[in-house]
Amino acid sequence: xxxxxxxxxxxxxxxxxxxxxxxLAGGFYLxxxxxxxxxxxxxxxxxxxxxxxxxxxxxxxxxxxxxVQLSAGASALMASAHQTxxxxxxxxxxxxxxxxxxxxxxxxxFERVIPIPGFYASAQVTDKLWLGLGVNAPFGLKLxxxxxxxxxxxxxxxxLKTYNIQPSAAYKLTDNLSIGGGVDVQYVKATLTNALPQxxxxxxxxxxxxxxxxxxxxxxxxxxxxxxxxxxxxVHYRSGISHKLQGTQIIxxxxxxxxxxxGEFAATAPLDLPDLVTVRMMPRPTQxxxxxxxxxxxxxxxxxxxxxxxxxxxxRLFSRPDRIRLRKSLPRTIPTIPDLPTPFxxxxxxxxxxxxxxxxPIPSPPIPL
Numbered sequence: 001x002x003x004x005x006x007x008x009x010x011x012x013x014x015x016x017x018x019x020x021x022x023x024l025a026g027g028f029y030l031x032x033x034x035x036x037x038x039x040x041x042x043x044x045x046x047x048x049x050x051x052x053x054x055x056x057x058x059x060x061x062x063x064x065x066x067x068v069q070l071s072a073g074a075s076a077l078m079a080s081a082h083q084t085x086x087x088x089x090x091x092x093x094x095x096x097x098x099x100x101x102x103x104x105x106x107x108x109x110f111e112r113v114i115p116i117p118g119f120y121a122s123a124q125v126t127d128k129l130w131l132g133l134g135v136n137a138p139f140g141l142k143l144x145x146x147x148x149x150x151x152x153x154x155x156x157x158x159x160l161k162t163y164n165i166q167p168s169a170a171y172k173l174t175d176n177l178s179i180g181g182g183v184d185v186q187y188v189k190a191t192l193t194n195a196l197p198q199x200x201x202x203x204x205x206x207x208x209x210x211x212x213x214x215x216x217x218x219x220x221x222x223x224x225x226x227x228x229x230x231x232x233x234x235v236h237y238r239s240g241i242s243h244k245l246q247g248t249q250i251i252x253x254x255x256x257x258x259x260x261x262x263g264e265f266a267a268t269a270p271l272d273l274p275d276l277v278t279v280r281m282m283p284r285p286t287q288x289x290x291x292x293x294x295x296x297x298x299x300x301x302x303x304x305x306x307x308x309x310x311x312x313x314x315x316r317l318f319s320r321p322d323r324i325r326l327r328k329s330l331p332r333t334i335p336t337i338p339d340l341p342t343p344f345x346x347x348x349x350x351x352x353x354x355x356x357x358x359x360x361p362i363p364s365p366p367i368p369l
Contacts, residue, residue: 028139028160029274032075033057033118046234047280049225052120055134057278058236059168060180060225062130068123077114085150090197099201106149111142127172132182134166139188139273152195152206159191162273166221181222188243188271189214198255207254211267213247232282240275244268 032038034053037045045057049064052071088101122132139162149156168182196207223236249267 028141029276030116030138030140032077032116033136033138034071034120035073035075036071038075045280046223046236046278047225047232047282049227049232049234052122052132053118053134055120055122055132055166055168055182056118056136056138058180058223058225058234058280059132059182059221060170060178060223060236061232061234062122062132062168062170062180063172063178063225064227065122065130066124069121071120072118074115074117077116078112079110079114080108081110082108083145083149083151088150090201092201093199101150101153103148103150103152104146106145106151109143109145114142116140129172130170130180132168132170134164134168134182136164136166137162138164153197155192155194157191157193159189161189163187168221170225176227178225179223180225181220184219184221184238184241185216186219186241186243186273187214187216188245188273190245190269190271196251196254199258200255203255205253205255207251207258207262209249209251211247211249211269213245213267213269215243215245215271217241217243230283232280234278234280234282236276236278238276241273243271243273245271 033056034045034051036051037048037053037057040048045054046061047058048054049058049061052062052065052069054061054065083105085101085103085105089098090101091098116137118134118136120132120134122130124130139160141158141160143155143158145151145156147156163186165185166182167185168180170178170180172178191210191212193208193210196209198205198207219239219241221236221238223234226233246266246268248264250264251262254261
């Protein structure tokens, strides 16, 4: 796999961060929001209606729950990754020469165990109205590479967390049809760090940059639930949520002619989390002595909206363009990211990657937190 990114030293100076592994939004989405759903391979959520976690998957199905019910649990994810340097290199400003970018393979960036907690509570208020509350972490990613990682200009540490609070309600229109919906009050917090290359490859040390930011934002979700008694149908839509991370970016260790870029700066970064659509069907033959359930499902999310993050800082420094190309391979198929656009009006058009363009694709092995 080959990644080529276009960048200018002006972007390097603002220390825009990018991730080491190209990823789609699905790589940050955590479907494991309920132990009971994991047990049925995440195929019943919007149509099952047999556990309070339906508040997240389809609140309309709360009308299948009697009285007051609580559900709390956590899922444990165990993941590993390995990176291979297939010829990463960088160019020298003002020269056609290239210099290899060496280093270790970065090690396994995942923690041994990644917990995903969730809490749900539902209450039947009348024979027509149900109320519920869900608290979970639907998106997340945590990666940490060794300091001498050959992709260190791409990423050294990434920690993206979201916490979602969802008050919901469901109403039974008829004995067979229910509607439901809720408000998603979501908090996101991100920490991103990476090394920065010097203008001259003869400088033995790298620069370093870190970005920390957070934000609160609001979305919504709505669903329909229909049952014939033998078969349940569920349709659910969850809106995308647009965040604007605000925080601080710290740049250090850059040598001349970029010493002016060192310092602490206010920074903002928009982050658009994708919308989700789920359609489920659960036939449940009642004539069988043994309870048999068959699940059919369709799930879709808008991956494109989480392909990059643009970071804006109070610093703007312009200099000569440079080129860096990072090549690495992973033990699984990952889509190649196209050349990233630059937010500057008329920058020189020279290919360059790992350091950090303002468009910064967030890292993303398929399993986060």
